[in-house]
Amino acid sequence: MEEINVLASSLSALATAGALWVGIRVLRNDHRANAERLVEERRKYAGMVSAWGELVEVLDHSMPYPRQDLTYFVQNNSDSPVFEVAVYMPETYGEPRGNIAIGMVAPQSKANCLGGHGIGGEFLQPAPVPIFFSDVAGVRWVRDGRGTLYEWTEDIERRLSDESGVVGDAPRTTLPRRAPSPQLDS
Known part of the structure; x- marks a missing residue:
């Protein structure tokens, strides 16, 4: 009978430790998901x-x-x-x-x-x-x-x-110069 009580106590302790481990994992995953959500929220606003x-x-x-x-x-x-x-x-x-x-x-x-x-x-x-x-x-x-x-x-x-000064500079393209408008004499 005493062996059954020891076995039950051991299983109860093991189940408690397992539940604690699962709880910690859930909290860590939840914390990580919240942190990722905050980063995405900040990036969304910065993207605007x-x-x-x-x-x-x-x-x-x-x-x-x-x-x-x-x-x-x-x-x-x-x-x-x-x-x-x-x-x-x-x-x-x-x-x-x-x-x-x-x-x-x-x-x-x-x-x-x-x-x-x-x-x-x-x-x-x-x-x-x-x-x-x-x-x-x-x-x-x-x-x-x-x-x-x-x-x-x-x-x-x-x-x-470094010398370029930017993370990724866009290539420069030259537009044709606009011809000067003729000046009208009044």
Whole structure:
């Protein structure tokens, strides 16, 4: 009889240990699924931020025709603001590259900044441009010149530090220059 009690106690202890192991596994899987869901949620919001450049005609009274200036646009279609927004400005006509700080872009809004004067035929428009920004959780993101979104990592930082300066720069295509408009005498 005593052997039956020992066997029952042993089986009960084994079942308790098994239930504890299963519970821990379920909690770990649930925690992992929640973490993956949060990452996907952040990526979804970050994916709603884009940047591009367009040539915008500007009237310059010192010239007989409008000049074309490169203007960068940042569109935030997410429900949250993005912070520390900076647009990467590529090298043009031998001028050094750099970042143009925009700051914060509010939810459901668009910001723009001037990228260069008289760039004209050197820019395929509209074209995605590299952008850096932080989401509400403080996660840094990079969208490269092809529009691909990356979460900021040491590898991304290393790749940005090399001579090319971008994770994946889009190929440049030259547009034909527009002929100047004839000036009419009044």
